[in-house]
Amino acid sequence: MLHVLVIHGPNLNLLGSREESVYGTTTLDTINGMLVKLGRELGVDLDIRQSNHEGELVTWIQEARNGYHGIIINPAAYTHTSVAIRDALLAVEVPAVEVHLSNIHRREEFRRHSYVAGVTLGQISGFGPIGYLLALRGLYEHLSLRIPNVPAPGS
Ligand code: CA2
Numbered sequence: 001m002l003h004v005l006v007i008h009g010p011n012l013n014l015l016g017s018r019e020e021s022v023y024g025t026t027t028l029d030t031i032n033g034m035l036v037k038l039g040r041e042l043g044v045d046l047d048i049r050q051s052n053h054e055g056e057l058v059t060w061i062q063e064a065r066n067g068y069h070g071i072i073i074n075p076a077a078y079t080h081t082s083v084a085i086r087d088a089l090l091a092v093e094v095p096a097v098e099v100h101l102s103n104i105h106r107r108e109e110f111r112r113h114s115y116v117a118g119v120t121l122g123q124i125s126g127f128g129p130i131g132y133l134l135a136l137r138g139l140y141e142h143l144s145l146r147i148p149n150v151p152a153p154g155s
Contacts, residue, residue, distance in 0.1 A: 001045050002143055002150060004136065005068045005094075006035060007060055008050035009076030015101075023101050024128050031129045038133050042140050043151070054078055054085065061088035069147065070139045071096035072132065079104070079114045086115040095142060097135040100125040 008028060016027035032048050039046040047068070051057055057078065064071050071094055075085050079100070089096050096119070103126025104111040117123050121142060124131040137153070144150040 001043055002069045002140070002147070003045045003047065003067055004039070004070045004072060004139060005060065005064045006032075006046055006048040006132070007057060007071065007073040007075075008048075009057060009074055009078050010052040012074060012076055013050050013052070026129045031132055034129060035132055035136060038136055042136070042153075044136065044140060046136075054082055057082075058084050058088045061085065061092055064094045065092050068094055069143050070094060072099060072135045072139060073097070073116070073120075074099045074101070074132075075116055079116060080110055082115055086119055089116055090119045095139065096120045097139050098123040098125075099131045099135045101128050101131060102126060 012028055015023055015031070016025050028050060035046055035048065049060055051060070057075065061071065071089070073096055075082060075098070078085050098114065098116050098120045104114065105125065114123065122138065124134050127134060141153055144152050
């Protein structure tokens, strides 16, 4: 079975309760439930975490070395500031997909630069909660081509 670590960064625990015009009305619990459902369909075990603390996010990324096949991460505001998160993703050599609910490229200038984009498999930005599902499907397809005995999607 594939094991994927899902990491939500700072303030994402507030989803659905504030700034609905930017981030929508879906709560983090609902997003996590959608992910778990898709994970079950694909046969992917998900470990889902959220933290407001940069160091904790770094520690969790480091833990991905121990038995995780991939990472899905929305580093939230740390996307635009954190060399530490970039370095951790680079160090662990576990394929990671970066997710953003909003399209960071059509927002304020400071959000257009991501420190992590250059060390991830790819970035999904602007699809709202569905972006997490796209990330899981993309990661699954990527891993199924590289890891023996992972069924190809749709088989
Ligand atoms: O679009 C995204 O997913 C972001 O990663 C969200 C971050 C933001 O700093 C990035 O530029 C883009 C902010 C997450 C804060 O989420 C909130 C949710 C509800 C209320 C307040 C904040």
